[in-house]
Amino acid sequence: MADLDQTDAPIELDRVIIRFAGDSGDGMQLTGDRFTSASAVFGNDLATLPEFPAEIRAPAGTLAGVSAFQVHISDHEITTPGDAPNVLVAMNPAALRSELHLMADGSTIIVNTDAFDERNLTKAGYDASPLTDGSLARHTVYEVPMTSLTKDAVAPLGVKPRDAERSKNFFALGLISWMYTRPSEPTLAWIDEKFGSKPQVAAANRAAFTTGHAFGETAELFEHAYSIRPATVPAGTYTNITGNTALAWGLVAAGQLAKLPVFLGSYPITPASDILHELSKHKSFGIRTLQAEDEIAGIGSALGAAFGGHLGVTTTSGPGIALKSETMGLAVSLELPLVIIDVQRGGPSTGLPTKTEQADLLQAMYGRHGECPMPIVAAYTPANCFDAAIEAARIALKFRTPVLLLSDGYLANGSEPWRLPEVSDLPDISVAFATEANHVDAEGNEEFWPYLRDPQTLARPWAVPGTPGLEHRIGGIEKQDGSGNISYDPANHEHMVHLRAEKVAGIATDIPPVEVHGDVDDAELLVVGWGSTWGAIDGAANRCRARGHKVAYAHLVHLNPFPSNLGEVLRRYPRVVVPELNLGQLSRLIRAEYLVDAHTVTKVQGLPFTAGELEAAFLKELGA
Amino acid sequence: MSDVIERSTTAKDWSSDQEVRWCPGCGDYSILKAVQMLMPELGGRTENTVFISGIGCAARFPYYMATYGMHSIHGRAPAVATGLAMARDDLDVWVVGGDGDMLSIGGNHLIHALRRNINLTILMFNNQIYGLTKGQYSPTSEVGKVTKSTPFGSLDQPFNPVSVALGAEATFVARTHDMDRQHMMETLRRAREHRGASFVEIFQNCNVFNDGAYEGITSRSVREEMLIPLEHGQPVRFGADGHRGVVVDAQHGARLVEVADVGEDAILVHDERREDPGMAFMLSRLSTGPHEPTPIGVFRSVERAEYGELSNAQLAQAQERSGAGDLHALLHSRPTWTVD
Numbered sequence: 031m032a033d034l035d036q037t038d039a040p041i042e043l044d045r046v047i048i049r050f051a052g053d054s055g056d057g058m059q060l061t062g063d064r065f066t067s068a069s070a071v072f073g074n075d076l077a078t079l080p081e082f083p084a085e086i087r088a089p090a091g092t093l094a095g096v097s098a099f100q101v102h103i104s105d106h107e108i109t110t111p112g113d114a115p116n117v118l119v120a121m122n123p124a125a126l127r128s129e130l131h132l133m134a135d136g137s138t139i140i141v142n143t144d145a146f147d148e149r150n151l152t153k154a155g156y157d158a159s160p161l162t163d164g165s166l167a168r169h170t171v172y173e174v175p176m177t178s179l180t181k182d183a184v185a186p187l188g189v190k191p192r193d194a195e196r197s198k199n200f201f202a203l204g205l206i207s208w209m210y211t212r213p214s215e216p217t218l219a220w221i222d223e224k225f226g227s228k229p230q231v232a233a234a235n236r237a238a239f240t241t242g243h244a245f246g247e248t249a250e251l252f253e254h255a256y257s258i259r260p261a262t263v264p265a266g267t268y269t270n271i272t273g274n275t276a277l278a279w280g281l282v283a284a285g286q287l288a289k290l291p292v293f294l295g296s297y298p299i300t301p302a303s304d305i306l307h308e309l310s311k312h313k314s315f316g317i318r319t320l321q322a323e324d325e326i327a328g329i330g331s332a333l334g335a336a337f338g339g340h341l342g343v344t345t346t347s348g349p350g351i352a353l354k355s356e357t358m359g360l361a362v363s364l365e366l367p368l369v370i371i372d373v374q375r376g377g378p379s380t381g382l383p384t385k386t387e388q389a390d391l392l393q394a395m396y397g398r399h400g401e402c403p404m405p406i407v408a409a410y411t412p413a414n415c416f417d418a419a420i421e422a423a424r425i426a427l428k429f430r431t432p433v434l435l436l437s438d439g440y441l442a443n444g445s446e447p448w449r450l451p452e453v454s455d456l457p458d459i460s461v462a463f464a465t466e467a468n469h470v471d472a473e474g475n476e477e478f479w480p481y482l483r484d485p486q487t488l489a490r491p492w493a494v495p496g497t498p499g500l501e502h503r504i505g506g507i508e509k510q511d512g513s514g515n516i517s518y519d520p521a522n523h524e525h526m527v528h529l530r531a532e533k534v535a536g537i538a539t540d541i542p543p544v545e546v547h548g549d550v551d552d553a554e555l556l557v558v559g560w561g562s563t564w565g566a567i568d569g570a571a572n573r574c575r576a577r578g579h580k581v582a583y584a585h586l587v588h589l590n591p592f593p594s595n596l597g598e599v600l601r602r603y604p605r606v607v608v609p610e611l612n613l614g615q616l617s618r619l620i621r622a623e624y625l626v627d628a629h630t631v632t633k634v635q636g637l638p639f640t641a642g643e644l645e646a647a648f649l650k651e652l653g654a
Numbered sequence: 655m656s657d658v659i660e661r662s663t664t665a666k667d668w669s670s671d672q673e674v675r676w677c678p679g680c681g682d683y684s685i686l687k688a689v690q691m692l693m694p695e696l697g698g699r700t701e702n703t704v705f706i707s708g709i710g711c712a713a714r715f716p717y718y719m720a721t722y723g724m725h726s727i728h729g730r731a732p733a734v735a736t737g738l739a740m741a742r743d744d745l746d747v748w749v750v751g752g753d754g755d756m757l758s759i760g761g762n763h764l765i766h767a768l769r770r771n772i773n774l775t776i777l778m779f780n781n782q783i784y785g786l787t788k789g790q791y792s793p794t795s796e797v798g799k800v801t802k803s804t805p806f807g808s809l810d811q812p813f814n815p816v817s818v819a820l821g822a823e824a825t826f827v828a829r830t831h832d833m834d835r836q837h838m839m840e841t842l843r844r845a846r847e848h849r850g851a852s853f854v855e856i857f858q859n860c861n862v863f864n865d866g867a868y869e870g871i872t873s874r875s876v877r878e879e880m881l882i883p884l885e886h887g888q889p890v891r892f893g894a895d896g897h898r899g900v901v902v903d904a905q906h907g908a909r910l911v912e913v914a915d916v917g918e919d920a921i922l923v924h925d926e927r928r929e930d931p932g933m934a935f936m937l938s939r940l941s942t943g944p945h946e947p948t949p950i951g952v953f954r955s956v957e958r959a960e961y962g963e964l965s966n967a968q969l970a971q972a973q974e975r976s977g978a979g980d981l982h983a984l985l986h987s988r989p990t991w992t993v994d
């Protein structure tokens with residue numbers, strides 16, 4: 031091995047993709063998360079992809095129990111967690127075996143050799159150790175006895191050997207932090223804060239981290255460390271945020287901007303529960319959260335609160351949306367504001383609860399009985415979930431309608447740096463309650479008609495209980511336009527069905543036109559996307575353009591109604607392709623609406639597209 | 655006299671202009687009348703009162719009250735009302751539904767509203783049949799009920815709604831019937847005055863699909879011998895001159911006796927405020943259906959913290975601790991870094 035000169039400056043890289051993988055109990059999500067936070071504070075641009083099994087503790091050491099966290103850090107702007115990792119940290123044989131297919135030739139693998147005993151090798155399905163049978167010859171493999179080094183390091187602290195082993199993820203974190211010259215202070219400070227109430231655990235984790243760090247520096251195993259400069263990004267204050275946290279904060283903000291108390295009725299479901307967790311912390315904002323008895327009570331209580339003049343919200347995933355659909359129909363009929371959040375996961379049925387998918391678009395669009403139109407907003411990056419939540423609330427309040435907000439598992443758990451907005455730059459989305467009679471009856475008496483609409487927005491007045499003189503009854507039975515009285519009149523029903531459709535369609539005049547990026551004027555191919563595929567589409571389109579192809583791309587935030595210029599944009603380019611994590615749901619809507627031959631690129635593996643996959647698909651569309 | 659001048663209301667102020675569309679002779683009319691007559695006595699305001707219902711004949715109730723109201727969807731009224739009552743503790747929120755609405759499709763919401771003790775007055779009109787869907791057996795129909803959906807007789811054991819409510823940790827549980835306006839008004843007044851979730855089962859005659867279901871116990875001629883009035887602090891006696899009564903012993907639980915056989919002192923004295931719902935439950939089991947002596951009145955009325963109040967207290971505590979929420983501070987609450 032080459033002599034190691036400790037004064038050697040680290041080698042500079044423009045980016046690196048690291049994948050931490052281990053058993054569910056090994057703390058890989060936490061390790062990845064800490065590495066990400068340190069990189070974020072350091073100023074790198076980044077994107078993450080946490081992947082974990084649905085079981086809380088799948089059998090230890092098995093392939094089913096592998097939990098992984100991929101992070102892509104760079105000195106320039108990036109939009110995806112990266113195609114293929116440059117470095118894999120494998121804490122046991124199962125982690126190596128399940129992740130190896132992702133690793134390109136020449137990539138680096140760091141293994142915890144202590145875990146490569148016969149028992150673990152068998153559990154992972156290895157006949158012979160991959161560390162000795164030559165099967166890793168195309169990779170640079172670093173063998174590090176992480177468990178025993180950790181045990182040695184924490185032994186003086188009087189930690190029991192069983193507990194000592196638990197700190198090995200901090201050893202790995204320390205080692206990787208040294209390799210990529212991450213600052214140690216944020217992590218050490220975090221350990222002290224997190225484990226403050228358990229000083230021995232804090233001390234053990236600290237010791238493991240510093241030992242890992244020192245091991246990298248002194249073990250003469252690694253030739254040198256690397257560094258990735260901070261990215262040049264617009265000036266501002268940044269924080270690293272996951273989609274679920276951004277979405278929850280967006281709802282907090284929406285309440286503030288609407289000057290209304292927020293009411294969340296929700297039933298726990300993966301991957302949406304973190305929004306409930308986050309919102310239930312923020313009681314100082316006057317946010318009420320109800321963990322309801324079921325999904326239906328979640329939306330029912332939110333609708334009751336909306337009737338009472340609150341910003342009603344319910345959060346769930348696809349299976350919960352199915353259960354809530356009847357109440358959504360009621361909300362459409364009552365024409366009350368309501369925000370319904372679907373953090374999509376793999377389906378049908380329980381499907382892949384911890385994995386991402388975009389297969390609820392048609393459910394969002396059509397999954398109710400009767401003609402039951404609802405506006406749909408879709409977030410496209412973790413940080414964008416903040417804006418999307420405000421936009422969903424804005425539409426709901428202004429047009430007095432339930433609105434579906436689509437996120438997904440990838441956005442929910444993935445994170446990215448977010449340039450924090452100034453509160454004063456956020457929109458005012460407040461609306462006024464009705465306070466006075468709006469109609470005069472035949473005898474000249476003033477009365478209140480709950481379905482007398484604003485001619486512009488077609489929104490009906492929002493008269494909340496407690497307002498004298500505006501007492502009224504509303505319900506799911508069809509009502510007379512204007513008076514709101516029960517009506518079974520055929521012509522009135524047809525009129526109301528059209529009115530509800532027109533009201534939602536009319537929102538198109540209230541949303542921005544869809545923006546086209548890339549080769550706007552002369553593209554041979556237009557890529558249309560929605561939701562979390564944005565990062566991969568952006569990356570792939572730019573790679574195609576770098577190869578000399580003319581590609582334009584447009585990303586939809588509003589899926590119902592579509593932006594008013596979408597038809598014109600679609601017809602402007604000779605070819606249209608729609609990448610989606612489903613079997614072609616948006617492309618179906620586009621074909622039906624605009625009679626455009628939109629091609630599909632689909633993937634339903636519970637994983638996001640990589641930019642490489644989309645690049646190949648676009649090149650195929652381009653005939654290249 | 656109080657120095658606050660409140661415009662008092664009359665029953666008319668509480669009736670909406672909508673034509674009532676129950677079948678002529680339906681027991682729902684007398685319940686509506688009792689509620690409309692009670693409201694002025696309670697001194698509430700129409701604008702601060704909300705009736706929420708689900709689906710079924712009973713669920714049309716809100717349309718006939720000149721208050722705020724929502725006719726929601728089948729079974730969900732307690733859930734909708736829970737959100738409203740949590741959001742707005744200034745309102746007087748009532749829930750009205752039938753036995754199918756509240757014990758079949760909406761059973762889950764009912765029991766959870768009761769255990770949370772959210773401030774709702776819940777009226778369950780029990781007619782032991784599905785009326786609006788034209789006569790199928792309900793979760794309170796007797797075993798063997800022959801209906802369109804059970805031509806060979808129903809097979810399932812019915813719910814005893816009072817037992818269900820007591821099992822669901824309800825703090826106020828009562829029963830009344832549509833043939834006695836005075837008793838109805840008194841029971842509903844008690845229910846409304848209770849802080850928390852109150853549940854009232856109202857025996858209601860569906861004269862179209864299950865006529866006379868309660869005739870054997872509620873008609874004037876038999877009432878005295880067939881209804882057991884529960885009154886707090888009073889011995890549980892009924893029948894002419896109170897010749898019958900209820901005793902409780904460890905061997906047999908609650909049972910009916912001739913007072914003369916056991917002596918007056920042996921008769922159970924009703925205590926609706928017992929913390930343990932066991933005794934109220936035993937009383938609810940005295941009758942297995944409207945063909946034997948059946949207790950009516952308040953089974954249980956105990957104090958327990960109300961859910962909306964507890965929830966509001968958490969908000970107030972949080973604001974006391976950290977001031978009113980500051981959005982800028984929230985956005986900067988995680989590690990941040992600044993790029994110039």
Ligand code: SF4
Nearest residue numbers: 677680711785860861
């Ligand atoms: S069907 Fe029965 S419960 Fe319904 S309105 Fe008619 S009589 Fe009353």
